[in-house]
Amino acid sequence: MIETLLVANRGEIACRVFRTCRDLGIRTVAVHSDPDAGALHVREADAAVRLPGAAPADTYLRGDLVVAAALAAGADAVHPGYGFLSESAAFAREVEAAGLTWVGPPPGAVEAMASKTRAKRLLGVEPLDPDALTEADLPVLVKAAAGGGGRGMRVVREMAALPGELAAARAEALAAFGDGEVFAEPYLERGRHVEVQLLADAHGTVWPLGTRDCSLQRRHQKVVEEAPAPGLPEALVEELYGTAVRAARAVGYRGAGTVEFLVGPDGTAHFLEMNTRLQVEHPVTEAVYGVDLVALQLRVAEGAALPPEPPAPRGHAVEARLYAEDPARSFAPQTGTLHALDVPGVRLDTGYAAGDAVGVHYDALLAKAVAHAPTRAEALRLLARALERARVHGPVTNRDLLVRSLRHPEFAEPGRADTGFYARHLDALTAPLPGGRYAAVAAALAEASARPGPGAWRNLPSRPRLRAYGDGAGAGGAGGGGAGVPEAGGHEVRYARVRGGYALPDDPDVRVVSATAREVRLEVGGVVRPYRVTVRPGSDTVHVDGPDGAHRFTRRPRFPDPAERTAPGSLLAPMPGTVVRVAEGLAAGARVEAGRPLLWLEAMKMEHQVTAPASGVLTALHAAPGDQVELGALLAVVDPAPAPDGPDGTGTPGGPGGPGGLEVPDDPGGAEAPDGSQAPAAP
Known part of the structure; x- marks a missing residue:
């Protein structure tokens, strides 16, 4: 029996696991970086251990420090949550070597599914070689073989763009995961992202716990998820179940996991990957099946056997992810103090409370709101109204986008929405609210x-x-x-x-x-x-x-301060973050064109491309790799001088973020950031 559990994670998922532990009478241990010293998951744990530093590479990704923390706190088990080390076979082995119970699948199963290329080959799917692509293969999605969350992922529609996109994907994958391997998949413009929740024990039982649809995505990250996936033929559901169970049995799986697919417009299902951990969207499955997946994970880790058959599903559940980001400005991450967070009438999983600070170091996810009702239409109505009535004060969030998405006619029609939903409708969904x-x-x-x-009486109005x-x-x-x-x-x-x-x-x-x-x-x-x-x-x-x-x-102000005016051509930071790289050869005196990528900022686990605000000559560069910058900080100055051969669009904004344009990939497909799953694309 597990007596004391350390959660090797932070934020919402750590709080979620602690809640189940309290119900089961299990003591809890948190780990935290320096920015998280006062975080909600630290406050809710029975004990906490500091991981010195701020960057994930120095803290939550240091398996040796996490294991040492578990031993120091007297824990006898470790739950990885999602993201960070949750899909690291090496970390799982470290935990077991220390004599601790690993609440997850066997390390060998994690390793077998860790590489997306190996996972595909295990199920008989051969990925495309990105260095051997031809015009006939396009469009394709270039993806990192390791890791997830949209890192190292690019849509390529023209051969001329392929070399640059491959180089960028490999560089980002190497920086994020320590592995620069990438592969390619045919890209479906209008596919549905559908997945199967699995739960397996050590006694040979594998449960397929229904389907989920996660097609509403932005920047390779899920935004709205639901269970069951609407509008799927029964024969297709059985096919998905069969493939998912076959994948689990092929690697001797144990615990909770998810097998992801892309379903094309013709109804053909394409295997994407297997996520060997709990998913961010697991609450919708819990609501439909009336189970606690974390409790089942813990019991399976203790050696308990599952009943032969899973419980029967009931009703429909929908989850919306509330992010600290501005959808009207290319989903730019937002920071600051969260003064109020109250979403009435639905389940709310969060890692924040009123008064907490939202910083730049980690994912922008504030909370997940989940509604369950007898029918899909009722669940959508309930969740939309709950979010509309919510009090969310502090940084800008995507709350209005969520409300409008849930009420959009295309999404309301079961099974009609696909991964291109936001690419088609974002402008309308981010228009000013009425009233x-x-x-x-x-x-x-x-x-x-x-x-x-x-208060005195006046004779004149x-x-x-x-x-x-x-x-x-x-x-x-x-x-x-x-x-x-x-x-x-x-x-x-x-x-x-x-x-x-x-x-x-x-x-x-x-x-x-x-x-x-x-x-x-x-x-x-x-x-x-x-x-x-x-x-x-x-x-x-x-x-x-x-x-x-x-x-x-x-x-x-009634009288704006002239000193606050920004000179034309100023490249301003569209968000707080860290400068991770500068365009090759960029230096004062270089000529740049409006919209050209000049540097890249990393904020909240995502990389953001910042473009030239105007065409002209770069007269000053105030940023270098490693610099921490605040929102609105001056990064560079471009003198908007015309090209020698005549007018060239001087003064054109560099991107949707205004000064210091923020550029994001235009591909609508994707998966999710917090739990590291990858983008949808047909193999």
Whole structure:
């Protein structure tokens, strides 16, 4: 029996495992890097051991330090979670060699499936040699053979782009996983990412615990997952089950695992890989089958046998991943203090609590919201409304994108959505929310009510006052309006104090029912709408939670400081992060073209390409590999001078992020970052 368990991970998955341990009476041990010293998973554990340093390579990826921590804390078992060392056969062997129970599959099974090329060959699928591709093979997806989370992955549609994309994929794979091997797969533009959850014991029983659909993805990472996968023919489901069970038996699998497939428009299933660990999206399977997969992992590790048959499924479950990122700015990661996180009415798995800081060192996942209902339509409705009513204050998040995705007609139709969903619909899904004007009026009146004017009687009516707000989406950072980062849209609200309340000269259709510093009630068209307003001292961000969703504004000064203006051609950091490399041969005096990649930033476990903001001559370079930069930091200056042969588009923005354009791959396929699974593509 396991008495004390160390979780070799952090954040949401560590908290998730600890919750089950409390239910089972198992003591818990956390490990933490220096930035995570006060993290929620550390606070929830019975004991904690420091891993000195900040970078994952120095902390959570140091198997020797984790094993030493387990021994020092008196643990007798180790659970790897997902990501980090969860699919390291060497780490599994270290754990077992130390006399500890490994809560996972046998190291040999991990090793057999660790390389995607070996896993494919095990099931009779031969990957494409990326160095022998021809025009007839295109389009292809170049993928790292090791690791996951979208690292070392590129879509290639033209032969001319192949050498550069191969070099970039190999460099990124080597830096991320210590293995530069890549392979290629035919790329399906409109495939569905479908997977089978497995659970196996040491006594020969293998459960296929249903299917999941994870097709809504961005940047090779899953965003919305559901169980069961809708609209699959029964014969295809049985085929997927058969392949998944065959893969598990081929390597003597034990514990929880997932086999992933890409299902083409013609209904053909293509094997992608086997993930030898728990998946981020495991809660939807738990909801449908009424099981605790972590508890089953622990019992299997203790040697218990599974019943011959799994429990019967019931209903439908949907999970949405809440990320600290800005979808309107190419999903740029966001940082800062999370002031509020409240998602009512559904299961919420998170590694954060109100007051915690969201930093740059790790994945941008804040929480997972999970809804379960008798039917798929009911589950979608429940989750969408729960997220719409949620109070999420702090960094910009993808919450509005999630709500709109869950309500989109294409996604609502069972089995219609595919991995290209966001490539087709992102612009519409990130358009400003309706009702923003009324929310801005509520913000202005709440702030005015917090600072009441003179109480003396006046013979003359007061002159209207003005408050200006920028839309918070796209403002970046904890306080919004990061240096040099442009804001999208905005509102100017004029109001005047009158007997009994306020007058709104620019909004004659609005009647102010009541206004306090925290709540404003507005009547529009005979309907009274309440708005809850939150303003925190020392912050320029105003959060307004209303009946039509949540709005995030940043105050605009009446008289902007001229010193804060940015010179034309300035390349600004679109996010906080670490400079990992600079374009080869880049130096002051070089001529660059608008949109040309100049350097790469790493933030929250992802690599982000930063492009030239204009065509011209690079007059200054202020960044070098290894530099830590803040949001809006000056990276370089490009003098927007025309080319010798005439106009060349001087001043054209370098990318969707504005100054210092942020460039991301345009391929819609992918998998997920936190648990390291890979992107969908047909072998």
